[in-house]
Amino acid sequence: MHHSVSRFIGTANLTFESGKLAKLADGSVTVRSGDTIILVAAVSATALKEGQDFFPLTVDYREKAAAAGKFPGGYFKREGRPSEKETLTARMTDRPLRPLFPKGYFYDTQVMSVLLSADGENDADILSINGASAALAVSDIPFDGPIGAVRVARINGEFVVNPTHTQRQASDLDLVYAGNWDDVIMIEGAANEMAEEDFIRALEFAHPFVREIISAQKELAERAGKPKRQAELIAVREELLEVAYQVAGNRIEAALYTPGKVARSKAVDALRKEVEAAILQRYPDATPFDISQAFDYLQKKAFRVSVL
Incomplete structure (x- = not known):
């Protein structure tokens, strides 16, 4: 059954x-803005691969020549490899989505965006992010969304949301803002010597529009969404994590920040071997995957604490 939801964002309906x-x-x-239309599809495996120890998420974005009413000419009459813009748009789509999948969700997942029509004024990168979120929202794939994304420009001192290509030429700010209902998830952009206070105002300006986009996706999910599947999540064994903390909790940060790449690698490997020996002594049934999960969690937490 066909379902459609619209919100007026900036100068055009989304x-x-x-x-x-x-x-x-x-x-x-x-997803459509003006005459720019993009198709986004999301799929995820229902069975885990044996030994899978990470989240294999693939996000791709492609612009077909037919979207501009053309077909590839010259010697190669077919689509080529992804352009730099396609690669950057795929990465921009990936970044705000990746943290929102459940922790321990290790199922093969693909999110594919294809540009169907381009009007030359409304860029498809923002549509790709919003479309990917909407596709996951209406799917049965576990996902802690939806999210919304907008582009903010500043023209003659005034902020403009989702500016056209023509408007962007006169802007001294190019900001891509992605967030959920309450918080910012990703920002990316450039500005011409903008004061910090003005940049913060740009972020505050963007968020109400993000909420509008999220409300549209929620409405679509209520009409067309599927019940979320129950997936097996791979979790770190708490008893192994406790042993890892006892052995290396006070020393992991020093090892991670050892000067010199070779020395740092040796320090971390030495700690890893200590943790492995201690875990196997107390829990002989622990697999290499279990031990790796516990030590990797320890490293990630140390990085996070030092950064924050």
């Missing part, structure tokens, strides 16, 4: 539609 294309995907939507 429209989410589902039920027409990619019906066999776990979740799919088309």
Whole structure:
């Protein structure tokens, strides 16, 4: 069944539609702003690969020549490898989505964005982020979303949301802001010698529009969404983590910040071997994967504490 939800953002309607294309995907939507249209489909495996110890998420974005009413010419009459813009847009789509999958969700997952139509004024990168969020929201894939994304420009001292290409030429700010209902998740951009206070105002300006986009996705999910699947999540064994903390908790940070790449690698490996020996002594049934999970968690927490 076809469903459509729109919100007026900036100077154009932002429209989410589902039920027409990619019906066999776990979740799919088309997103439209002006005459720029993008299709986003999301799929995720229902079975874990044996020995899988990370989250294999693939996010891809492609611009077909047909989106501009052309077909590839010259010697190679087919689509080429991803351009720099396609690669950067795929990464921009990936970054705000990746942290929102459940911890321990290690199922193969793909989010594919394809530009169907380009009007030359409304850029598709913002549509790709919003479309990916909407596709996951209507799917049965576990996802702590939706999120919203907007671009903010500043023209003659006034902030403009989702500016056209023409407007961006006169702007001294190019900010991409992605967030959930309460917080910012990702910012990316550049500015021409902007004061910190003005940049903060740009972030505050963006967030109400993000909420509008999120409300549209929630409305679409209520109409067309599937119940979320119950997936097995891979968790670190608490008893192994406790042993890892006892052995290396007070020394891991010093090892991670040892000067010199070779010396640092040796220090971390020595700690890893100590942790492995201690765990196997107390829990002989622990697998190499279990031990690796516990030590990696220890490293990540040490990094996070030092950064924050």
